[in-house]
Amino acid sequence: MNLMKWGAAALAVGLMNLAVPAQAAGGKTLEAVKARGVLNCTGHDGSYLGFAEVDDKGNWKGMDIDLCRAVATAVLGDPSKLKIVPISWAQRWPSVQSGDVDIIIKASGGTLSRDTELGLQFSMSYYLGTTKVMAHKELNIASLKDADGGSICLPAGTSIEQQAAAYAQKLGIKLEPVVIEKTEELEQAYFSKRCDMYAQWGPVLAIARAAKGKVEDHVILPDVLAVEPEVFIMRQGDDNWVDVANWTLTALLFAEQEGINSKNVDELKAKPTSPQIAKFLGAAPGMGKGLGLSDDWAYNLIKKMGNYSEIFDRNLGKDSPYKMDRELTNLWNNGGVLFPLVID
Known part of the structure; x- marks a missing residue:
């Protein structure tokens, strides 16, 4: 009898819990x-x-900057409601913690x-680097194992220092580190x-070599010191903010x-091709309430910033000076590793 009463009470509590959202929006x-009406997001202490x-007028641009604008648009409806805070690599963590x-x-x-x-807490990866x-081509270094005793420029305050040291130890070689914080000074040293x-994130090496206009004088070695998923980073303890980022x-x-892109988004919102697209673009309810955002936040985002490929192409890809291929940073259905979560 008592067991039956306890079981009924537990069932009632369980049903009540199911009816309550796990987290308030x-x-x-x-x-x-x-x-505040403004998103504070990271810049760089110089140019990356x-x-x-x-630029020479003080305007910010770049893949990371546009992703900051994307978050500002999702939350505040306007990519201009953004303050870019120039910080060094080492300043990243205290800046977000404070x-x-x-x-x-x-x-x-x-x-x-x-x-x-x-x-700290992380989003999904937005770039797999x-x-x-x-190396200087004249040194005839075919791979890092040929570089025993050589000097290597490393960005201070990043995981690349540890990656280079671990890889050198694995090869059984010794490298003389030259550690410099600012990217411009680091590249000047090399x-x-x-x-x-010069050890660096692969895209940055390719861009730096191309910017100098002397691609034939420098060789990017075949060694891969590490594969690192680049992510949005936030303070721990605010799961809702991590949800907004993801x-x-x-x-x-x-x-x-x-x-769906910035050119056809109005047409698709007016005539959605599926209930999923209708919800995504705010033509039907449900996209924003659980996050604490408006139901048309994703529509605003794509209308004003474009989709991922539009952001990539104008900053790094075919519409940029760098003409970079997306490689692993492509979608799952185009030979890459990126994928969206399910919108249901």
Whole structure:
């Protein structure tokens, strides 16, 4: 009898729990950004070509900058409601922990120590980058195993320092590190031959070599020191803000997957091709309430910023000076590893 009563009571409590959302929409960071009316997002202390650049008029551009604009558009409906905070690699973590920035979008990888020791949380990956090494061609270095005793330029305050050290140890060679924080100074050190080699994120090496106009004088070695998923990074303890980041990235990828872009988004909103597309574009309800956003936030995002491929192409790809191929940073159905979450 008592067991039956206990079981009935437990069932009632369980049904009540099912009826209550696991988390109320609108976490602390989201509410703070809405109240401020501006998203504070990371820039760079100089230029990180293709990802965060400042032109001669002080305007920011780049892949990471446009992704900051994407989050601002999702939350506030306007990509201009954004403050770019120029910070160094080492300043990333204290800046987000102190609240000086709301989110880090700065070619930053998700690592165990950043999660468990620094108290950070990550989004899905928005770019899969390989760490590689460039060398002066005249040195006749075919691979890193030929470089024993050579000097190597490394960006300070990044995981590349550890990656280069671990890879050298694995090969049984010794390298002389030259560690410099600012990208411009780091590249100057390499191109002025202060260093024999330069370890960096693969896209940055390719862009730096092309920018110098002397591709034939430098060789990017076949060695892959590490593969690093680049992610949006936030403070721990605000799951709603992590959700906003992930669904913003999903919206960009989903739109590309479904052929929705800044040019046809109005037509598709007016005449959705499926209930899923209707919900996604805010023609039917349900896209925003659980996140604390408006139901048309994804429509605004694609209308004003474009889908993932549009952002990539104008900053890194065919419509940029760098003409980079997407490689692994393609969608799952086009030979890459990126994918959206399911919109149901």
